[in-house]
Amino acid sequence: METVIVLLTRDLRVHDHPALAEACARARSVVPLFVQDPAIRARGRQRFLNEALQDLRASLRERGGDLVVRRGDPVEETMRLAAELGAEAVFTSADVSAYARRRERRLAEACAAHRLLLRLFPGVTVVPPGALQPTGGDHYRVFTPYWRAWSGAARRPVLPAPDAVSLAPGVEPGELPPPGPPHGMLPGGETAGRGRLEHWLAHGLAGYAEGHDDLPRERTSMLSPYLRFGCVSPSEVAARAEGRHGGDAFVRQICWRDFYYQVALAFPDLPRRDYRERQVDWNDDGEAAQAWREGRTGLPIVDAGMRQLAAEGWMHNRARLITGSYLTRRLKVHWRIGGEHFADLLLDADIPDNWGNWQWVAGTGNDTRPNRVLNPVRQAKKFDPDGEYVRRYVPELAGLPVEAVHEPWKLARPLPGYPAPLVALDNG
Template identity: 60%
Template sequence: MRTAVVLFTRDLRLRDNPALHAACAAAERVVPLFVLDPRIRSSPNRRRFLAECLADLRESLRARGGDLVVRHGDPVEQAVKVAREVGAFGIGLAADHSAYAAARQRRLAEACDGERLALRLFDGVTVVPPGALKPTGGGDHYRVFTPYWRAWQGVRRREVVGTPRRVTLPDGLTVGRLPAAAVTGGSPDVVPGGESAARERLSAFRRRAGGYAEGHDDLAGDRTSRLSPYLHFGCLSPVSLESTVDSPEFVRQLCWRDFYHQVLAGFPELPRRAYRRGTTERWRYDEAALDAWKEGRTGVSIVDAGMRQLLAEGFMHNRARLVTASYLTKHLELDWREGAAWFARWLLDADVANNWGNWQWVAGTGNDTRPHRRFNPERQARRFDPDGGYRERYLR
């Protein structure tokens, strides 16, 4: 009987999972594997969310006759070890594009070659994979969003694949223990993790998606999808999401997500170095001002409300992200890296591409064609929180 291993990474779902679908089609026995890598220093919020994602994934696999195999250690070593143990012919996983993921994929390719294992990467993290679009003027990626958006809309999407009806594990394989969901030091009001919770939130959002374009900047109305954590962990497929939600403006946000993934693939130093060529950075050092910003006590109500939402929920409204990031970099003149690191500490959806890409956009070191753009916090509050409902909610 043919056996395949699927190494889950940022695709913690059964529905429209190309790697899992291909393995179930090619092999009679499939090992769904997740490796907890101790070298990844994750935040309490994301550790809790991940634990819930894995528990939900295990339950869904068990309902189909399978299970989630959990190991601890180096993901390359553990994946190859499990493949040897079960006599697998190959390993499949979703392609990813951070420096860590790219290095993992290179090492896995070398290890599989040495073990005579087939390795296959699948597109599943983005709608349009990085590298699929090349600028007409040359270069390996698009530097400006608008021409990318025009080209992105014309790309043929991959086929959405179904949920496997049955998953059969090899006999005698120890499945391993899931990480504990009880984590200290995080936000008190974090949304639950997992594909099941993601599908429920998507169902609720679809019913009101028609008003997304008019309402997604309304701070008090809170009419954004709040699907970003589920996209980050792969509880939802971005390809199926695009075809499911009837809102052109929401689809444009998915394009922004893809845009920064192709920027990161072309510029892996995005979290550390200014993307804009020739940028001169002159940031102040003011620990007291930075701490006040982090804790939501700057005295600027819209900024403080956003920062306190972050601490309470592990999430921040997108409009508030723009305002708080602009305040740090353009008003306080503090380094965008400090802000991006703080967001990464608390946000459930702190994707390397989007978190650091957006911070550079606001700071004027990244992809914004208007690098000196400022978001006036008082004007933003009057426009997007005119009755003060958002500020009252988080400052009370």
């Protein structure tokens, strides 16, 4: 083929990129295209996204190519560029959200109308969503059987980055989107993501199994924002972690990500509707929800997690479970309220993981124990026993003994500047 457009969405990398690799192998000219879609809000992730695009442009230029950037409807802009260049094909990575699937259907119709070849490639997950199906069903509803099937599934090979990318002559690259306001501590891009992966494999993975719930020391990889934007390949992450000390527990979490992608493929209403119907009298309490967002609930471990999220665009996974359980089980606020707030602020928020986890913690999702309730005080004493995590993010409590850090309402006098709990807690 003479010219292929590689439409990039959530696969902003050059390493282990099946669509890009195939285009470079098959075509004389390759046009990597990213379309700024005004229908998709970057929310708090604009700067991370822009840094990822800058890094991708630099990597492509090192290989003789470039990143072509346009703004508008992705299907219309792809067709316009294809007509300008006389392209013969469009390659892109398959995705699972309702919006992504509509975009793929529209792209297929447009390519057919313009006699262009369209090919969808894997790359967003380790095992393609829909590739594994239980007997008598269209997807796995419980994680453990999926984990068994996923562990034995065939894997595609991890691909090297192309040596060269030959851009079609005369293409105007276009300007990258504005950087957006600072948000979060992690820099965007494949270079940063691969650096974090190397450091994690060398220094963090071995202790993951016993340390991943350690709130104050953050003994997790923090690779999820890079996975969310495809700055690192989930297949490469899994392949390089498997077989190492601590690798099994970590790869299991990669499998959880794949699990929710296959759930979202089968149930595209995951962000909007109960996956499993439960009769819950949700509490329409805007003040309680706002106190939760601001980290002013009077529950120190909950407030610490919410303030970490606001300050860093990140929250430890254990804190996500605690804050989510508190909102949905104690305050009885609908899981969609929590999911929207996380979607606004988390650098790693994507549709399958974010909404799958919120439904799990609310008891409407894939949890086999839908009545599970996490007691925030017991969780704090177990996973932040010295109160270090709470003190870091709730400075009002910094000078208190650890017992008071966990349960300040038990002090003889109310603590100035810190609220009383929104709801009473027992110790069960």
